Amino acid sequence: MEQILKLxxxxxxxxxxxxxxxxxxxxxxxxxxxxxxxxxxxLGVRDPEDQMDVLQDVxxxxxxxxxxxxxxxxxxxxVYRIAHNEAVSWFRKRSVRPEGHLIGDSEEMISFLSSKEExxxxxFDKTINSKEVNxxxxxxxxxxxxxxxxxxxxxxxxxxxxxILKIPxxxxxTLLHRGKKQLASALNQEAIRI
Amino acid sequence: xxxxxxxxxxxxxxLFERIEAEKVCPKPRLLFxxxxxxxxxxxxxxxxxxxxxxxxxxxxxxxHQYDFYExxxxxxxxxxxxxxxxxxxxxxxxxxxxxxxxxxxxxxxxRYPVWVIISSSLVLSFAGGSTLQMFGLGFTVDKIxxxxxxxxxxxxxxxxxxxxxxxxxxxxxxxxxxxTAPTTTVIFEDSVGKRWQMDVSELEEHEVVLxxxxxxxxxxxxxxxPDFKIFHACGAFPWMMDRETTLEELNEERKAFVxxxxxxxxxxxxLFFKEKxxxxxxxSLKESICAEIAPVKRxxxxxxDA
Numbered sequence: 001m002e003q004i005l006k007l008x009x010x011x012x013x014x015x016x017x018x019x020x021x022x023x024x025x026x027x028x029x030x031x032x033x034x035x036x037x038x039x040x041x042x043l044g045v046r047d048p049e050d051q052m053d054v055l056q057d058v059x060x061x062x063x064x065x066x067x068x069x070x071x072x073x074x075x076x077x078x079v080y081r082i083a084h085n086e087a088v089s090w091f092r093k094r095s096v097r098p099e100g101h102l103i104g105d106s107e108e109m110i111s112f113l114s115s116k117e118e119x120x121x122x123x124f125d126k127t128i129n130s131k132e133v134n135x136x137x138x139x140x141x142x143x144x145x146x147x148x149x150x151x152x153x154x155x156x157x158x159x160x161x162x163x164i165l166k167i168p169x170x171x172x173x174t175l176l177h178r179g180k181k182q183l184a185s186a187l188n189q190e191a192i193r194i
Numbered sequence: 195x196x197x198x199x200x201x202x203x204x205x206x207x208x209l210f211e212r213i214e215a216e217k218v219c220p221k222p223r224l225l226f227x228x229x230x231x232x233x234x235x236x237x238x239x240x241x242x243x244x245x246x247x248x249x250x251x252x253x254x255x256x257x258h259q260y261d262f263y264e265x266x267x268x269x270x271x272x273x274x275x276x277x278x279x280x281x282x283x284x285x286x287x288x289x290x291x292x293x294x295x296x297x298x299x300x301x302x303x304x305r306y307p308v309w310v311i312i313s314s315s316l317v318l319s320f321a322g323g324s325t326l327q328m329f330g331l332g333f334t335v336d337k338i339x340x341x342x343x344x345x346x347x348x349x350x351x352x353x354x355x356x357x358x359x360x361x362x363x364x365x366x367x368x369x370x371x372x373x374t375a376p377t378t379t380v381i382f383e384d385s386v387g388k389r390w391q392m393d394v395s396e397l398e399e400h401e402v403v404l405x406x407x408x409x410x411x412x413x414x415x416x417x418x419x420p421d422f423k424i425f426h427a428c429g430a431f432p433w434m435m436d437r438e439t440t441l442e443e444l445n446e447e448r449k450a451f452v453x454x455x456x457x458x459x460x461x462x463x464x465l466f467f468k469e470k471x472x473x474x475x476x477x478s479l480k481e482s483i484c485a486e487i488a489p490v491k492r493x494x495x496x497x498x499d500a
Contacts, residue, residue, distance in 0.1 A: 019220060022213065029206045052205060059209050060218060067223035070301055166304035 011075030019066055029059055032076070035154075036083045042149045043087045054090050058083045077163035080154070084146070084164060136186035144179030151176055233296050240293035241318050246335055247286035248323020253332025254279040254349055256441065261448030262431075264455065264492040265364060265414045266356050277352065290315055333438040350435040357412045358385045363487055365390065365413040365425060366433065369405040380405060382413075382425070393418065393426045396458075396484045401430040409433070414454075416483050428484035429454040455493050458484040 009017065011031070017024040036058060037051055045051050061082050069078055137145055150156045150164060162169045212218065254277065267273035293315040297303045303311070326332065340348020357366035367384035369392070378395040382405075392413075394402055404411055410433035418424040431447060461482045484490070 022210075026206050026210070029209060033205060052208075055205060056209055056212065059205075060212060063213065064218055064221055065226075066220040068221070068226040072302075162305060168305055168307045170307055 012071060015066055015069055015075060018063075022063070025059075025063055028062075028075075028079075032079055035076075036079070039080065039083055039149075039154055040087045042153055043084070043146065045087055045090060050090070054083075054086050057090075058086045061086065073163050074160060077156075077160045080150075080156075080160075080164045081166065132187065136183055139186040140179060140182040144175055144182055147172060147175040148179045148183065230301055233300050237293050237296035237300070240289045240296060241315065241322065244286055244289040244293060244315070244319030245322030245326055246331070247282050247289060248319050249326035249332035250336050251279050251282045251286065251332075252323060252327040253336060254282070256327075261444055261451055262412075262414075265451070265489040266362075268492070276356075281347075286319070290319065293319075330438050353435045354385055360384070360390075360417045360420065360425060363414055363416050363428075365415070366410070368408050368410050370408070385410075388423060390423045390425045393424065395426075396482065397427055397430060401427075404430050404432060410436070414487060414489060416487055418483070426483045428458060428487050452493070455489045458482070458487065459490045459493065461485045 011028065014024055014028050018028065033055065036055060040051055040054050045054050062079055069075065146165065147161060150161045156164065158169055158172045161172045263270055263273040267276065294311050297311050297315065336348045337350060339346045340351050354366060357364045365382070365384050367382055369380050370383045370389070371381040378393060380392045380394055382390045382392040384390060394405065411430050412433055413427050413430050415428040416426045418426050429451070431450065434443065461484065
């Protein structure tokens with residue numbers, strides 16, 4: 001008997017299916033829960049309970065606004081945008097500053113920064129550890145931090161970052177370039193201080 | 195809120211419980227489509243209002259009575275400060291901001307660089323405004339607003355205010371009594387209803403005819419006696435603010451004004467040299483009151499020579 005390989009439904013198909021039957025929404029939650037938990041943690045929502053609260057709000061908002069999903073976007077961009085907005089509004093409600101939580105990913109970031117020519121001529125000490133990167137990330141402007149997180153930790157493409165943060169494509173490149181410069185400078189200061 | 199749901203499955207369960215408990219449903223698509231339509235509608239509306247603002251501004255700038263500025267103002271700068279449509283500039287700026295804001299908030303508006311959005315809004319408003327002005331809408335809007343809004347200073351109102359100023363040698367109104375017999379004095383009623391004895395001895399024949407037509411005219415001259423309301427007329431020009439005028443008409447008017455002031459200036463020069471030759475007194479200057487009026491002194495020599 002011929003076995004037919006059935007691919008799992010795409011996000012967009014799941015959205016359509018959810019609009020017919022809400023039980024399908026569970027599949028989308030399963031697909032994005034871990035990713036979004038990491039993302040909001042990187043944005044600074046550190047406490048697991050807070051993360052759960054924010055995530056519930058993110059998914060609830062996603063569900064409520066399913067009909068607003070623009071199929072010209074990727075679903076992931078759309079849901080990341082909602083998560084970003086919810087995290088930002090969570091900070092505002094709590095009147096707290098984001099606390100970085102990037103540990104574990106920093107080596108990848110450092111290697112990327114060191115390999116590119118637009119790193120403001122910075123030669124990074126490979127021994128720089130995650131803690132230093134976290135501290136440096138917290139020192140740079142928020143607008144740069146969120147772009148760097150999406151690009152180097154979430155591995156999003158420029159057009160996806162543009163859709164998530166609702167900024168022009170050209171601005172993504174500019175923010176990344178300036179963000180890397182600022183991060184490099186912050187990392188150098190850290191090294192000097194140490 | 196389920197504070198203790200830390201495991202993936204628990205989050206999903208808690209979420210579905212909330213969806214059930216709060217009876218959460220996806221909002222209807224129509225709602226989002228309407229919102230998007232509203233934003234586009236507001237953007238189009240702001241472009242239209244911006245175009246109107248540009249049309250009126252162009253009308254004000256292009257059709258303003260700049261051809262008489264030596265008669266009405268000390269210099270071109272003071273003239274500009276008084277006549278530029280600052281209120282409309284403000285309206286245009288505000289509307290441009292609203293249109294840019296709206297465009298940025300459409301579904302894909304954020305994808306375009308700010309300069310593209312700003313320049314597209316400005317270009318559309320300018321293009322629309324220029325087209326509307328070509329069809330005379332700038333004049334119409336300005337007049338309608340002026341007629342219906344007490345606070346709005348239309349060009350017609352502004353011109354009336356500028357020209358009804360006998361102390362500075364300007365009068366606006368019409369001749370009220372005509373006579374067939376040759377005379378150098380006529381009765382003139384200004385725009386606020388005051389009657390003047392008008393000395394027309396230094397006016398040319400076509401100006402006397404214009405006055406006699408009993409149409410509204412603007413006069414340059416000098417108040418000989420403010421108590422007895424005696425005005426010495428040095429030039430008469432048709433009032434054109436009650437209709438839309440073409441640039442050609444305005445150019446013609448400017449030419450007529452320059453010629454008029456030039457003729458008085460020539461008289462002033464002749465009198466000056468005559469006085470020098472005769473070593474006379476200032477008595478000779480009394481032969482022409484018009485040689486002394488402010489526009490003669492203000493008009494640059496090159497305009498007189500032109």
